[in-house]
Amino acid sequence: MADVITNRCDLQCRGDCIAACPVDAIHGPMRFEDVEVVPRDERRARFPGLQMYIDPETCICCSACEDACPSQAIFDEDLLPTGSEHERARNAAFFAAR
Numbered sequence: 524m525a526d527v528i529t530n531r532c533d534l535q536c537r538g539d540c541i542a543a544c545p546v547d548a549i550h551g552p553m554r555f556e557d558v559e560v561v562p563r564d565e566r567r568a569r570f571p572g573l574q575m576y577i578d579p580e581t582c583i584c585c586s587a588c589e590d591a592c593p594s595q596a597i598f599d600e601d602l603l604p605t606g607s608e609h610e611r612a613r614n615a616a617f618f619a620a621r
Contacts, residue, residue: 524584524599524600524601525548525577525578525579525582525584525600525614526582526586526588526589526597526599526600527577527597527598527599527600527607527610527611528540528574528575528576528577528588528596528597528610528614529596529597529598529603529604529607529610530574530596530607530610531595531596531607532594532596533593533594533596536551536555536558536559536563536566536570536575537563537593538555538559539591539592539593540588540591540592540597541555541575541588542591543588543590543591544587544588545583545585545587546581546582546583547581548581548583549577549578549588550575550576550578551573551574551575552574552617553570553573555575558570576614576617577597577614578618579600579614579615579618580618586599600614
């Protein structure tokens with residue numbers, strides 16, 4: 524079981540979830556350090572559709588990222604909101620492609 528970042532993410536990549544993760548399970552198509560140098564209010568325009576993902580093999584389901592997420596976009600994979608079930612597969616596909 525792992526946590527999943529859903530499309531509720533506001534796409535501003537604040538990094539609160541990344542900083543809160545005790546096992547470094549949150550990754551994306553870009554290094555967060557490269558995103559972090561861009562002012563927060565410009566991130567959505569500069570990186571449209573940028574999504575971070577939680578490695579299901581590394582995640583320990585501690586919920587630290589859930590609590591840290593200002594967008595309330597992270598859920599236990601077994602408790603995904605209705606209509607967000609596809610997010611689990613999208614998350615798994617990201618790590619399968621790595």
